[in-house]
Amino acid sequence: MAEVVIVGAGPAGIRAAGVLAAQGLRPILVDEGRQAGGQGYRHPSPGLALDMDALMGTEAGKYRALHADFAELLPLIDYRPRTLVWGIEERRLHCMRDGRQMTIPFDVLVIATGAMDRVAPLPGWTLPGVFTLGGAQAVLKDQGCLIGRRVAFLGASPLLSLAALQYRKLSAQVVAVCDTSPFRDKIAALPRLAAVPRTLARGIAYLAALKSARVPLFHGVTPLAIEGDREVTALRFLDGRGRERRITCDAVALGYGLKPETQLAELAGARFAFDAHFRLWLPVTDEDGRAGEGLYLAGDGATIGGADAAEASGTLAALAVLHDLGLRPSVDERPALRRRLARLRRFQHGLARAFRWPGPALSRVPDEVTVCRCEHVTAGDIRRAMDADLGPVDVNRVKAITRCGMGRCQGRVCGPALQEIAAAHAGLEAEAVGRLRGQAPVKPIPIGLLAEEHA
Amino acid sequence: MTKRQADVVVVGGGLIGAWTAFFLARRGRKVVLIEKGVVGAQSSGTNFGNLRLQGRFPGQYPLSLRSQALWEDIENLIGDRCEFHQSGHLYIAFNAAEREKLEAYAAVSESYGLTIEHLGPADLTRRYPWLSTRAVAATFSPRDATANPRLVTPAVARAAKALGVEILEHCTVTHARRDGAGFIVETADGRSFGSDHLVNSAGAWAGEIAEMFGESAPLFPAGPPQFVTEPFPYFLFPSVQAVDGTVIFRQIPRGNIILAGYPRTAADPIRNRAPVPPSKTLAAMRHLAAVVPALRHCHVIRVWSGIEGYLPDMIPVIGPSATTEGLFHAFGFCGHGFQIGPGVGLCLSEMICDGRTETPLEPFSIARFRGTVAEDEKFRREFDRPAAAEKGGPWARRASPSPAAARSIPCAAAPRWPRCPTR
Ligand SMILES: Cc1cc2nc3c(=O)[nH]c(=O)nc-3n(C[C@H](O)[C@H](O)[C@H](O)COP(=O)(O)OP(=O)(O)OC[C@H]3O[C@@H](n4cnc5c(N)ncnc54)[C@H](O)[C@@H]3O)c2cc1C
Ligand SMILES: Cc1cc2nc3c(=O)[nH]c(=O)nc-3n(C[C@H](O)[C@H](O)[C@H](O)COP(=O)(O)OP(=O)(O)OC[C@H]3O[C@@H](n4cnc5c(N)ncnc54)[C@H](O)[C@@H]3O)c2cc1C
Numbered sequence: 001m002a003e004v005v006i007v008g009a010g011p012a013g014i015r016a017a018g019v020l021a022a023q024g025l026r027p028i029l030v031d032e033g034r035q036a037g038g039q040g041y042r043h044p045s046p047g048l049a050l051d052m053d054a055l056m057g058t059e060a061g062k063y064r065a066l067h068a069d070f071a072e073l074l075p076l077i078d079y080r081p082r083t084l085v086w087g088i089e090e091r092r093l094h095c096m097r098d099g100r101q102m103t104i105p106f107d108v109l110v111i112a113t114g115a116m117d118r119v120a121p122l123p124g125w126t127l128p129g130v131f132t133l134g135g136a137q138a139v140l141k142d143q144g145c146l147i148g149r150r151v152a153f154l155g156a157s158p159l160l161s162l163a164a165l166q167y168r169k170l171s172a173q174v175v176a177v178c179d180t181s182p183f184r185d186k187i188a189a190l191p192r193l194a195a196v197p198r199t200l201a202r203g204i205a206y207l208a209a210l211k212s213a214r215v216p217l218f219h220g221v222t223p224l225a226i227e228g229d230r231e232v233t234a235l236r237f238l239d240g241r242g243r244e245r246r247i248t249c250d251a252v253a254l255g256y257g258l259k260p261e262t263q264l265a266e267l268a269g270a271r272f273a274f275d276a277h278f279r280l281w282l283p284v285t286d287e288d289g290r291a292g293e294g295l296y297l298a299g300d301g302a303t304i305g306g307a308d309a310a311e312a313s314g315t316l317a318a319l320a321v322l323h324d325l326g327l328r329p330s331v332d333e334r335p336a337l338r339r340r341l342a343r344l345r346r347f348q349h350g351l352a353r354a355f356r357w358p359g360p361a362l363s364r365v366p367d368e369v370t371v372c373r374c375e376h377v378t379a380g381d382i383r384r385a386m387d388a389d390l391g392p393v394d395v396n397r398v399k400a401i402t403r404c405g406m407g408r409c410q411g412r413v414c415g416p417a418l419q420e421i422a423a424a425h426a427g428l429e430a431e432a433v434g435r436l437r438g439q440a441p442v443k444p445i446p447i448g449l450l451a452e453e454h455a
Numbered sequence: 456m457t458k459r460q461a462d463v464v465v466v467g468g469g470l471i472g473a474w475t476a477f478f479l480a481r482r483g484r485k486v487v488l489i490e491k492g493v494v495g496a497q498s499s500g501t502n503f504g505n506l507r508l509q510g511r512f513p514g515q516y517p518l519s520l521r522s523q524a525l526w527e528d529i530e531n532l533i534g535d536r537c538e539f540h541q542s543g544h545l546y547i548a549f550n551a552a553e554r555e556k557l558e559a560y561a562a563v564s565e566s567y568g569l570t571i572e573h574l575g576p577a578d579l580t581r582r583y584p585w586l587s588t589r590a591v592a593a594t595f596s597p598r599d600a601t602a603n604p605r606l607v608t609p610a611v612a613r614a615a616k617a618l619g620v621e622i623l624e625h626c627t628v629t630h631a632r633r634d635g636a637g638f639i640v641e642t643a644d645g646r647s648f649g650s651d652h653l654v655n656s657a658g659a660w661a662g663e664i665a666e667m668f669g670e671s672a673p674l675f676p677a678g679p680p681q682f683v684t685e686p687f688p689y690f691l692f693p694s695v696q697a698v699d700g701t702v703i704f705r706q707i708p709r710g711n712i713i714l715a716g717y718p719r720t721a722a723d724p725i726r727n728r729a730p731v732p733p734s735k736t737l738a739a740m741r742h743l744a745a746v747v748p749a750l751r752h753c754h755v756i757r758v759w760s761g762i763e764g765y766l767p768d769m770i771p772v773i774g775p776s777a778t779t780e781g782l783f784h785a786f787g788f789c790g791h792g793f794q795i796g797p798g799v800g801l802c803l804s805e806m807i808c809d810g811r812t813e814t815p816l817e818p819f820s821i822a823r824f825r826g827t828v829a830e831d832e833k834f835r836r837e838f839d840r841p842a843a844a845e846k847g848g849p850w851a852r853r854a855s856p857s858p859a860a861a862r863s864i865p866c867a868a869a870p871r872w873p874r875c876p877t878r
Contacts, residue, residue, distance in 0.1 A: 086733070087733035087736070088733070089732050089733045089734060094733040094734075094737075101737060388609075388613070389613045389616060389617075390493070390494055390609050390612055390613055390616065390622065390624070391609075392493070394493075397493060397496060400496070400500060400605045401605060401606070401609070406757065407685075407756065408685050408754075408756050410756065410757060439731060439757065439758050439759060440731070440733045440736065440758065441733075441736065441755060441756070441757075441758070444685060444754035444755060444756045445736075445740075445754060445755055446751065446752055446753070446754050446755075447684065447740045447743055447744050447750045447751055447752070447753050447754070447755065448740075448744050448750075448751025448752060449737070449740060451741070
């Protein structure tokens, strides 16, 4: 029987595992985290009594259902938590578990590695006290911790208001929610957002809840700086009317939507195309998630879709696997799932319009601002390198010359900003400056990695 | 079609082509340098950065030492240091047989006037307390150095341009032929250039240019895998190499440790891929941990390789063509062209301007491939041989001098799956 391996135990990976297990396959489900659930449905650490119903709000039902289904699924699958997949070689995954090397052979690979925050640099964003929006949520759900007492939320994302409300529930003071996209973008995006009225209603409810809690809410802001010497003391920005404001705070959560974690897909041989809606390089798949021979992508790791789309696409990818293996379930659920997924993804395109990544506006990031925090490369370093005679244009060359994207995170954080800053400086479309290439290890691995144990 | 006149057309904007153009321009020659991509992005921009003098092919010392003198003067030459750092090179042995090999290398180095320090176990413990006691002996050459390969070639090309060299990027030479007293060189974008001399410094692709003039060398492309760690406090001053070839590493002052190890992996110059299989990353890490145990907790963050041209006797082709007057080759640097790059450029410029150079280059003649060429021991040990044979370069097409290369064993280095993403 074909060995099917799924990477990522978020909603996409769990639903894929469920479909395969129901057909009597025993997929291997690998995840680097200690607990299943992924990002959006992250489970609190053992022994931590968090009121998840309150935190998850309208999504509490789905959260509970996913975790309950996973518990039932456990005996039917080979679940391997705390296992980082760091490379792919032929049909083997190279993994690290508890500091030890482990390889997992596969015939079919489903990659459901989710997403991470996309950030745009501004003066002061590398100060202690600045977190990514997702990071701010992760410490809250995983550890019950807050990133500060007086927290400002900055960026362009529907999760800004969600996270702000979650912080309020755990009695943090939310001093401001600053959305860089103007309110009129939200109006313009309404037709697409109407594709999923329930989620649209939820978003509007978040805004209303913030309003009634008298949380200062700004649309169309231009961020100026996060201030502080050693740690965050204030956020300075122009409001939608162009008036400068300064709000004191001790932490800032920064997020401009999500970007897929595509390194493993790249190592597995997926092709990439620049997506104009998200202004991101995304792996190319068919509508069921096929990205190559024996290679399937699902969830936010394929394209940003949110938790519901992750569940649908995980199911669909697993059905595609079954189909390709010649195991065809009696009822073909695929057409309905494809329609549902298309609707959910249209909604995400609406969100990308309503909460717009600043994109070409990053050309205004001042020269002295750090873009690559691993290697301390500033926007000015990038521009000066490009201005030199025979200077680089392609982002991989900019990286080679300046070290931007060469550090610990391998450009996962600074990549989107580098793309925009380089393209704007060259006077080109974003995609014309190429795509930062990845290599294994997708995350750092220790020199002293213990040798693989052979059973 | 416009035909432009130049004294010299240089094909290939790697380190070799850039230095050659630079020195020719200093002698007042009008040079057009043609590069299919951007300058210094191939082997010259991806190498390990070692400017090693120890353990070279004996016949290369005059060239190598001349080149090192140019490196030592790089700031005067091109106005940029490019992180040139005379950190010394420590060659280590794990047993008596290896120690003898080091001693033999050292005797050669010393005969050319290099200072070599011979170190025993007690010296090693005192000078390099971080070194594992598995190392029983070492030789240290203080004149060896390192530089940042990503910066050097563009800097040399800029200096050449400032001297009047015309540099064409994103321009591929597709045809070149002898025409009357000179050459006609045609590019993919339909331009053509006339010149008196032609330099073939096209790296791993140089075989195609040579074949345009009816000569060839059994060049095959491979990539030595390279790895780098996160920054760690700066403590490893010299670059260190195990003479058994398992590991070579150096630390840059900003803290990262760069490491490499054999065997080299076959590379694909057509699709422009030099893959690093994860199993090689594991092997390199294991070897480094065995030599510097303190680095156990340091993480590898990135890997890369590049496409280098190798020849079976592990020495390059440098000098005039054996078929065509006015044509000069410089390719097949077998993993050590960074160090001799400036020297090669200077010698080529002398041959073109003066008709001769003081540096002996006879061992590097392309004519040697008309006869049988002895395969170097390194060539047998340091490659994934089956992979090299399967790659289908000239090496595989020719009657292979080694049974190992002829056998078609499933290729571990160029995986059929997953398909390599195209660059
Ligand atoms: C930080 C963060 C917070 C979010 N919070 C919310 C929220 O509160 N509400 C909401 O609606 N949506 C939230 N989202 C959006 C959410 O990501 C999606 O809606 C949903 O979780 C996507 O599901 P998925 O299965 O595609 O990926 P995920 O749920 O992200 O799951 C991916 C899994 O893959 C694993 N993984 C990734 N790479 C590797 C590897 N190399 N080796 C092994 N395992 C790996 C990860 O550990 C993770 O468990 C958040 C996203 C992020 C990034
Ligand atoms: C990973 C690695 C590590 C190494 N480590 C070291 C080291 O530590 N020390 C050392 O001394 N050496 C080292 N080397 C070797 C060294 O890098 C090379 O020998 C040297 O850079 C060769 O320079 P080059 O100019 O001949 O080749 P390249 O840099 O490859 O330049 C050749 C150029 O020609 C261009 N070209 C090819 N065909 C055409 C065409 N038809 N038209 C136009 N342009 C064309 C190519 O695009 C390329 O830019 C290493 C090599 C690699 C790959």
